[in-house]
Amino acid sequence: MGFSNLVFLWTAILPIIVLIYYFFRKKYKDQHVSSTIFWAEAMQETKASPYLKHLQKNMLLYLQLLSLILFVLALLNPFVKSTEMSGEQAIWIVDTSATMLAGKDNTTTFDQHKETMKSLVSELSGRPLTIISTGDEPKTIVRQETESAAIHKAIDSLEVTYEEEQLPKAIDMAQAFIGDTSTSIYLFTDAVDRGELPIENEHVKWIVKGANKELENAAITRFAATANGEHTLPLIQLKNETKRELNVQLSLSNEAGEVLIEEQLALGSEEELTKTFEELPITAVLSANLQVEDDYESDNSMVTLVGNGMSQIVIDQQMHQLVQKGFQSLDTDVKIVPSNQLVSMANEAMIITNQTELLGKTNTPIMLIGRNDETAVEVNNLVDVSEDPLFAFSSLEDVYVNSIYPSFDDYETIATIGGKPFIQRSSSGDIIVLADIQSTDWPLHPSFPLFLWSVQNELMAGTTSLGTFSPNESRAISLIPGDWSIYASNDEYISSFENARQFKAPTEPGLYTVKSQEEEKPFIVQLPAQERSIQEGTSFELGTLENSGEEETSKTSLLIWLLLPILLLLVIEWEVQRRRGFAN
CATH class of the missing domain: 3.40.50.880 (Class I glutamine amidotransferase (GATase) domain)
Known part of the structure; x- marks a missing residue:
């Protein structure tokens, strides 16, 4: 907040003059007179409320002082500074990968970024905004939008897709909207290397909003299993990404959810541990679950289809x-x-x-x-x-x-x-x-x-399943023509397709099944290896615009908010004076 007319600061003497006048005004001394001695009893009610009596007695003074103070502030023309985005347009690239679900206190990085985006809408000041989400196929959520309501609706619609961020693809899409227009590009992600951002364009300024730098994580990085005779042989890799030792509980379950084995493990600082188990019962699907206190849950579980090692x-x-x-x-x-x-x-x-x-x-x-x-x-x-x-x-x-x-x-x-x-x-x-x-x-x-x-x-x-897919992966699969439907492990319907070339894996990792009237085959949607590790969050700014390297600011005058109270106070003063009598 500031004042643009400090030359009128001398008018602050006006309320002081009024105050001095009241100090030196003529005062009356209370004097008891015999014919009015019984008035004391009549005044008991007034004495019971001394503060109200004081306010009634000095009401005009307070109103005059307040109106004069507000008048002085109005002459100084106070204003409030508001920040606006630099550049003629803005582009937001939003990372929707699985690692955006990491966070502390039940608040994910993705949710924090959405709140930041909503707060930035007021700084657009009519500038067009384009929002791009990352992934194997980046999507334009809104394009050259200026309406705040539409932008807020688009922000609310953003969801994590669990795909790899594929940041270069999103940047290439953003380049198509830049041209020769000065642009502020906001990148909402968890971590990114400065070298990944192109800075040769003098019309672009990068503002990177990263994740919390204190996030901790332990993950299941690899998991596979094969059948050998009457037993299942799993192979699993765990990784501790923290700089302290973690006590974890690892459990393996079959497709019915029955726990086959459970073991307590100690993972040293930044340790990577490979673990094998022998003589587990035969099962078609094996699930691994890691119980650990960390800030990223999506990489604490993994599912694998058990290969038949005894097949010829x-x-x-x-x-x-x-x-x-x-x-x-x-x-x-x-x-x-x-x-x-x-x-x-x-x-x-x-x-x-x-x-x-x-x-x-x-x-x-x-x-x-x-x-x-x-x-x-x-x-x-x-x-x-x-x-x-x-x-x-x-x-x-x-x-x-x-x-x-x-x-x-x-x-x-x-x-x-x-x-x-x-x-x-x-x-x-x-x-x-x-x-x-x-x-x-x-x-x-x-x-x-x-x-x-x-x-x-x-x-x-x-031979008995479709194999493993990445989230939202589109791939031609070997299925006979017909009506096929995708179901989750709890028999929840996901989607349908007719042509095997139209198959698209679901978004969330887990075990799924494709079904037709004659056949059904299981398959797994697995987090990509890159999404099973989190990096230290990074936030920074890179590059400057040719016309302005700083964020622009505007001054919003508060004069209108002072003139209205002054007018109201003058009306109240006139009414108080009228009731007391102008002669007094």
């Missing part, structure tokens, strides 16, 4: 013995058969081969190692893997590959060598390794048997 695996006789030994080390039923007999077993077992003609011709999964229809070309680089669940327990970063085969155009690439595809996945779930094992040093690394175990677990589960 058929390996092409032409494959290298290292491949045969690798699968045999997993304690599975492995058969070595001639190449010409693979077709007859194509619908009975998981096949390991290099014959590309078998792709798409079987009802069972295929792992293709090398190709028999192409010639390998020499490469000289290391492997770079993606955040695919297939590499959850195996890192291929130190694997050397001498030569690779040409890739399949329509398949998803999940690992590369020097930018060229190395491992791919077909639309039906087949795994393709575009190299002969003998042209790599992969079998010398511990990641080799772990990778084979992951492939076996994924492909065998795919």
Whole structure:
């Protein structure tokens, strides 16, 4: 608050003059007269309320002082400063990933940001606002909106989608709205590195609103299980992201919710623990739950489909013995058969081969190692893997590959060598390794048997289930044409689809089932690995606008709020004076 006409500060002497006048006005002394001696009894009621009598006696003084003080303030023209966003327009990028659900005192980062957004609406001052939500496919919630009511409605509609934030995609979308217009871009997220934000545009100023810096977290980072004979063998990884020791309780449950095992664990500061259990009862679905006092609950649970480790695996006789030994080390039923007999077993077992003609011709999964229809070309680089669940327990970063085969155009690439595809996945779930094992040093690394175990677990589960999906993931799945519906584990209806290419996974992580009149298959929606870890919150500003590097401010005059009380006081003074008599 401030005053724009300090030159009128001298008028503060006016109420002082009035006060001095009342101090030196003529005063009367009470004098008892015999003929009025009985008046004392009549005045008892007045003496019973001395404060009211004092107020009645000096009412005119108080009214005059108050009106003069307000008059002086009005001459000084007081105002209140209000902050406005810099730039001609504003863009808000809102992170809707799962980590936004972290927070203290039952208040998530996402809720805090929504309240901040609502408070910023008043600072727009008519500037157009665009709101973009993050995700694999960023969405424009409102575009160039100026109405406050519509903006508040859009803020209320924002929800966490559990997807990875995919911030570069949202930034690319925001660039389309900037052009040559000076823009303030607000990024509401938990944490972001300054290097991720483009600052070469002189028309853009970044304001990043991050999460609380004191958040603590312990998480289940990896979880998988396979069946071996009459037992289930789970493998789980836990991580303590705090700088203190945490006492946690880990429990594993079957699809009926029955607790199979429960164990108390101590996780050291920033410790990552891998835990295995043996001789658990056979179950189709296994759930892990971590009881711990932290600030992020979404990563304290995880569900996995149990792969049938005793399912038959058929390996092409032409494959290298290292491949045969690798699968045999997993304690599975492995058969070595001639190449010409693979077709007859194509619908009975998981096949390991290099014959590309078998792709798409079987009802069972295929792992293709090398190709028999192409010639390998020499490469000289290391492997770079993606955040695919297939590499959850195996890192291929130190694997050397001498030569690779040409890739399949329509398949998803999940690992590369020097930018060229190395491992791919077909639309039906087949795994393709575009190299002969003998042209790599992969079998010398511990990641080799772990990778084979992951492939076996994924492909065998795919024969009776749809597998694992990310939240809101759209992917073509292998289902017969028909009317299919998605249900949650509690039989709650989620959605329906007809074409297998129209399948879209639900938003929230958990166990789901697709059902038709003839068949049903379970599948899992799993939090991405990136969303199972929280970072220290960051808030900062980056860049300056060409016309103004500071947030703009405006002055709102309070003069109107002073003139009305002054007018009312003058009316009251006139009425008090009228009742007392103007002669007095």
